[in-house]
Amino acid sequence: xxxxxxxxxxxxxxxxxxxxxxxxxxxxxxxxxxxxxxxxxxxxxxxxxxxxxxxxxxxxxxxxxxxxxxxxxxxxxxxxxxxxxxxxxxxxxxxxxxxxxxxxxxxxxxxxxxxxxxxxxxxxxxxxxxxxxxxxxxxxxxxxxxxxxxxxxxxxxxxxxxxxxxxxxxxxxxxxxxxxxxxxxxxxxxxxxxxxxxxxxxxxxxxxxxxxxxxxxxxxxxxxxxxxxxxxxxxxxxxxxxxxxxxxxxxxxxxxxxxxxxxxxxxxxxxxxxxx
Numbered sequence: 001x002x003x004x005x006x007x008x009x010x011x012x013x014x015x016x017x018x019x020x021x022x023x024x025x026x027x028x029x030x031x032x033x034x035x036x037x038x039x040x041x042x043x044x045x046x047x048x049x050x051x052x053x054x055x056x057x058x059x060x061x062x063x064x065x066x067x068x069x070x071x072x073x074x075x076x077x078x079x080x081x082x083x084x085x086x087x088x089x090x091x092x093x094x095x096x097x098x099x100x101x102x103x104x105x106x107x108x109x110x111x112x113x114x115x116x117x118x119x120x121x122x123x124x125x126x127x128x129x130x131x132x133x134x135x136x137x138x139x140x141x142x143x144x145x146x147x148x149x150x151x152x153x154x155x156x157x158x159x160x161x162x163x164x165x166x167x168x169x170x171x172x173x174x175x176x177x178x179x180x181x182x183x184x185x186x187x188x189x190x191x192x193x194x195x196x197x198x199x200x201x202x203x204x205x206x207x208x209x210x211x212x213x214x215x216x217x218x219x220x221x222x223x224x225x226x227x228x229x230x231x232x233x234x235x236x237x238x239x240x241x242x243x244x245x246x247x248x249x250x251x252x253x254x255x256x257x258x259x260x261x262x263x264x265x266x267x268x269x270x271x272x273x274x275x276x
Contacts (some may be wrong), residue, residue, distance in 0.1 A: 133165030
């Protein structure tokens with residue numbers, strides 16, 4: 001217990017020190033010659049840290065990120081008819097991003113608030129997963145054929161607040177993967193887990209995805225906890241996981257977006273080398 005407390009205190013101190021050097025958060029556009037940019041963003045139902053509901057502001061952060069594939073959490077209202085909160089026509093026009101099509105949803109953008117947007121490619125398969133636990137939670141699994149002919153599987157998930165539920169949800173995700181063909185796969189979303197150890201959902205996932213880099217993204221004004229994660233089932237598949245830390249992103253949600261570069265060619269070379 002003392003070790004965990006000391007670790008949290010160290011993270012808080014590190015975040016305070018990092019805050020002094022955050023500067024203006026100038027955003028540099030991604031160079032696509034370096035790989036495909038992916039991102040994960042809990043948009044907090046488009047309610048910012050100032051308490052204002054502002055979907056336009058949220059959309060501008062997404063445009064700022066400039067991702068080729070982005071997974072959003074809390075993109076729909078949680079109760080009732082589960083209405084989507086973003087202007088999809090604006091999103092496609094201003095960012096080039098389109099949502100992965102879903103079945104059985106009327107006015108929602110996503111599945112249990114999870115939505116995947118992509119810029120280019122062909123969606124070959126979509127699987128909407130109900131995750132176990134006391135809270136209604138879900139994951140969205142989609143396989144995209146990219147324009148170069150390669151395939152990439154994306155799992156977008158928002159795990160529960162209770163540790164026991166997160167463990168069950170992590171095992172469910174792994175069971176689904178074992179029942180499917182092996183593809184380069186990226187799991188990303190708000191996993192609600194910053195702890196390590198035997199009781200951590202991250203440890204449960206580590207056998208397939210490894211331990212992801214801890215990039216503090218919550219709360220957005222002073223990031224201390226690495227609740228949001230991007231994980232891959234191939235060494236070298238993702239690179240440079242970092243927060244998208246700009247003045248607008250700090251205001252638009254209580255989470256900062258996180259992003260990473262995907263390098264499918266490098267991952268394939270490493271896999272072939274390991275097989276030889």
